Amino acid sequence: MATPLVVSEVxxxxxxxxxxxxxxxxxxxxxxxxxxxxxxxxxGPSGIGKSSILKMLYxxxxxxAGQILVAHRDRIVNVAxxxxxxxxxxxxxxxxYVSQFLRTVPRVSAIDVVAEPLLARGxxxxxxxxxxxxxxAGLNLPRELWNLPPATFSGGEQQRxxxxxxxxxxxxxxxxxxxxxxxxxxxxxxxxxxxAAKKAEGVAMLGIFHxxxxxxxxxxxxxxxxxxxxxxxxx
Amino acid sequence: MNDTxxxxxxxVSKFYGQRIGCKDVxxxxxxxxxxxxxxxxxxxxxxxxxxxxxxxxxxxxSVEYRMRDGQFRDLYHMSEAERRFLMRTDWGFVHxxxxxxxxxxxxxxxxxxxxxxxxxxxxxxxxRATATDWLSRVEISTDRIDDQPRAFSGGMxxxxxxxxxxxxxxxxxxxxxxxxxxxVSVQARLLDLVRGLVNDLGLSAIVVTHDLAVAxxxxxxxxxxxxxxxxxxxxxxRVLDDPREPYTQLLVSSILQV
Numbered sequence: 001m002a003t004p005l006v007v008s009e010v011x012x013x014x015x016x017x018x019x020x021x022x023x024x025x026x027x028x029x030x031x032x033x034x035x036x037x038x039x040x041x042x043x044g045p046s047g048i049g050k051s052s053i054l055k056m057l058y059x060x061x062x063x064x065a066g067q068i069l070v071a072h073r074d075r076i077v078n079v080a081x082x083x084x085x086x087x088x089x090x091x092x093x094x095x096x097y098v099s100q101f102l103r104t105v106p107r108v109s110a111i112d113v114v115a116e117p118l119l120a121r122g123x124x125x126x127x128x129x130x131x132x133x134x135x136x137a138g139l140n141l142p143r144e145l146w147n148l149p150p151a152t153f154s155g156g157e158q159q160r161x162x163x164x165x166x167x168x169x170x171x172x173x174x175x176x177x178x179x180x181x182x183x184x185x186x187x188x189x190x191x192x193x194x195x196a197a198k199k200a201e202g203v204a205m206l207g208i209f210h211x212x213x214x215x216x217x218x219x220x221x222x223x224x225x226x227x228x229x230x231x232x233x234x235x
Numbered sequence: 236m237n238d239t240x241x242x243x244x245x246x247v248s249k250f251y252g253q254r255i256g257c258k259d260v261x262x263x264x265x266x267x268x269x270x271x272x273x274x275x276x277x278x279x280x281x282x283x284x285x286x287x288x289x290x291x292x293x294x295x296x297s298v299e300y301r302m303r304d305g306q307f308r309d310l311y312h313m314s315e316a317e318r319r320f321l322m323r324t325d326w327g328f329v330h331x332x333x334x335x336x337x338x339x340x341x342x343x344x345x346x347x348x349x350x351x352x353x354x355x356x357x358x359x360x361x362x363r364a365t366a367t368d369w370l371s372r373v374e375i376s377t378d379r380i381d382d383q384p385r386a387f388s389g390g391m392x393x394x395x396x397x398x399x400x401x402x403x404x405x406x407x408x409x410x411x412x413x414x415x416x417x418x419v420s421v422q423a424r425l426l427d428l429v430r431g432l433v434n435d436l437g438l439s440a441i442v443v444t445h446d447l448a449v450a451x452x453x454x455x456x457x458x459x460x461x462x463x464x465x466x467x468x469x470x471x472x473r474v475l476d477d478p479r480e481p482y483t484q485l486l487v488s489s490i491l492q493v
Contacts, residue, residue, distance in 0.1 A: 017481035018488060059470055061477040084456045084470035085265055105430070105452065106423040 002071040004094075004172050004204040005057070006033040010066030010080070012049070012056060025230035026052050030066065032223055034173070039195060039205040041219040044226040050208045053225065054175045056080070057206070058097045059087040070094060070173065092120055095173040098166030100181060102158040104151040111136065111146045114164040121169065128168075135164035139190055155182040167194055174198060176207030180214050192217045239301060241266050241407060241439050242287075247296035249279075249286050255463035256282035260296070262458070262468070266406070269433060269440045271454035271471065273447060273486070279463040280443045281411060287441060288328055288409045289318050300407070323353045327400030327408035331415040333392035336399070337384045343370060343395055344380040350403045369398040373428060390421035394428065401432060408433075410442040414449055426452050447490055451475055459483050 010030040016022045027049040034040050042050040055061040057068055059079055068079040072094045079090060091097070096117070105113075114132035119125065136146055139160040145153065150161045159182050166174065176195075180188045188211065195218045198205060209215040215222075240263035249256035257279035264270055272280045285291035287298055289310050299307040303325065310318060322328065330336040337346050347366040348356075356362055367377050373394035375387075384392050393413065400408060413429065414422040430453055433440055444450055450457055450471060458468040459480065467480045478484045 014477075015479075017484050055476065060472045062469075062473055062479065084473075085268065087470050088455055105427060107427045 002076060003033050004036055004071045005206065006067075006069040007031060007053075007057070008067045008069065010056065010068065011064040012052060012061065013064055027225070027228040028230045030228045034204040034206050036172070036202045036204055037199050038220045039199055039207065039218050041215055041222050042206065042208050043222040043224050044229075048225045048229055050225050051177055054097070054177050054206065054208065058091070058095065058175055059084075092117075094171055095175065096166050096169055096171035097175045098163055098177065098179045100159075100178045102150055102162045104149065104158075106151065107149055109147045110141070110150045110153070110161050113150060113161055114168055117165060117169045131168055132164065135168055136160070138194075139164055140187060156184065156187070159183060160187065163191060163194070167198070170201070170203075172203060174203055174205045174207075176205060176209075178208050178210060180209065180211055188214055239305075240264060241301050243297075243299040243307065244287060245297050245299075247283070247286050247293045247298060249282050249291065250294045255279070257286065257460070257463045260458075260465055264407075264439055264441065266439055267437045268456065269438075269442060269454045271450035271457045272441065272443045272460060273445060273450050273457060274460035275445060275486075278460040280445075280460050282463075283460070284409055284411055284441065284443045288326070289322065290328075303406075323350060324403050325405050325407065327403075327405040329393075329396055329400055329408065329410040329413050331412035333384065333389070333396045336396045337392060339385050340383055342381045342383055343375065343387070346384060346395060346399050347402050350399060354403055365402060366398075369402050370395075372432070373398040374424075388421075390417055390425060393417060393425055397425075397429065397432070401436070401438075404436070406439060408438055408440045410440060410444075412444055413442065414444070414446065422449075429453060447475060447486065459486070 007030055011028055012026040014024045014026065016024065030053065042053060044050060052061060056063050057079065063080045066080060070077050070079050070090055072090050077086060077090060079087060111129055111132045114135060115128035118128035118131065133146065141157060141160050145157065150158050159179065163179050180191050183191065192214055195205065209218065242264040245261045247260045248258050260283055272283060274280045282291065286293040292311060298310045300310060301307050328336065344363060344366040347369050348362040351362050351365060367380060370377050370380060375391055375394055384395055387395060414425055417425060426449060442453055454471045456469065457471045457474045458465045459474065459482065460466065461482050467474060467478065467483045474483060475487060478487045
């Protein structure tokens with residue numbers, strides 16, 4: 001089986017046209033890969049470009065140069081170069097993303113937010129909701145919240161909805177942007193065991209974890225992003 | 236993934252005398268895809284929408300639509316009757332001002348039923364039952380079925396217009412600032428409704444809006460227009476999170492944070 005995720009010679013900068021075309025280099029020459037069943041943690045101080053790397057992989061940021069190769073369906077797709085439609089198909093079937101914050105949609109209940117990625121893949125509503133319920137229960141989200149829209153939930157509650165949504169599918173690649181940042185110790189443990197289960201299923205994971213305990217528990221390898229920092233190269 | 240586009244637009248331009256309405260616009264739209272066209276007033280987005288939906292004849296370019304028999308037809312090589320039939324059955328057009336898309340002096344039920352009659356439905360009971368069903372799908376209380384839209388609030392009128400358009404099971408819907416004149420709370424409800432319907436029905440849609448939040452919530456893909464040209468396009472998340480062009484950066488940075 002092909003390596004699920006290979007990042008090769010990726011460069012990223014922002015050109016701020018409203019600041020007289022100021023060019024901010026973010027990362028230079030990023031190279032790494034993530035194997036099936038491996039959890040790679042991005043390390044380095046804040047502002048070094050860890051989240052930017054996740055956003056490039058997920059297609060939210062464009063790249064200046066380089067390739068992001070993803071084993072998608074039965075072929076290899078370069079996410080950095082394909083059309084929007086293919087990026088969306090990669091997101092639907094291959095690459096999941098748990099962001100730090102939940103983008104809430106008015107009036108959609110927590111359980112439906114969680115079930116949605118399965119519905120988008122054609123799973124029937126009953127089955128999708130059952131699976132969503134099991135995940136929310138596992139993450140100790142009080143049952144009386146399940147049918148409410150998450151907009152009014154606390155940070156930790158929203159984050160658990162977000163985690164459940166990200167973990168509900170069998171995507172081969174998962175990107176995790178500080179999924180445990182606002183969780184208490186008990187729920188952090190739940191997430192650590194969920195990550196272990198995904199590993200056992202052969203999912204390739206790439207994450208950012210500031211919590212040292214969680215990082216030690218999940219990381220197979222730490223990738224120091226400061227190695228790709230243009231600022232270091234200039235110094 | 237379905238590998239045939241529904242709608243193929245190639246080199247569409249519209250000139251008003253010397254002035255450019257829109258210039259050299261090309262794109263494909265795929266089944267189930269929602270495209271947002273954003274830009275400020277006068278950027279050419281409504282001109283483009285009208286050129287795409289046969290409401291305005293472009294000066295140059297072609298617009299092809301895949302008919303239900305699988306054949307592509309150029310809209311501007313069809314007869315007027317064929318175009319009108321397409322508009323009434325397989326397409327929808329949601330106007331910013333509901334009064335432009337509704338008949339204000341006939342009942343809500345008749346507004347919804349009219350398009351069914353246009354495709355040959357004649358059974359009063361069936362038409363009324365379908366109209367009732369659609370009113371409830373757009374969250375209008377079914378006891379309002381005999382009221383005229385004149386008696387409806389702005390948000391209700393807009394929802395009625397949407398029901399009127401979707402009742403024939405169109406495959407492509409054009410929307411011109413669908414949340415334009417509505418209060419914010421009413422907007423949120425309408426957006427959520429449209430989002431749900433588009434997902435459930437697998438519709439393709441082209442939505443013109445100047446509101447980037449609307450584009451983020453509804454669309455998969457975005458085109459940014461300025462002075463008649465498409466200056467930037469791509470995945471909606473990408474255009475909004477990593478805008479490349481000076482004008483797009485200005486638009487995105489001008490959003491007020493709440």
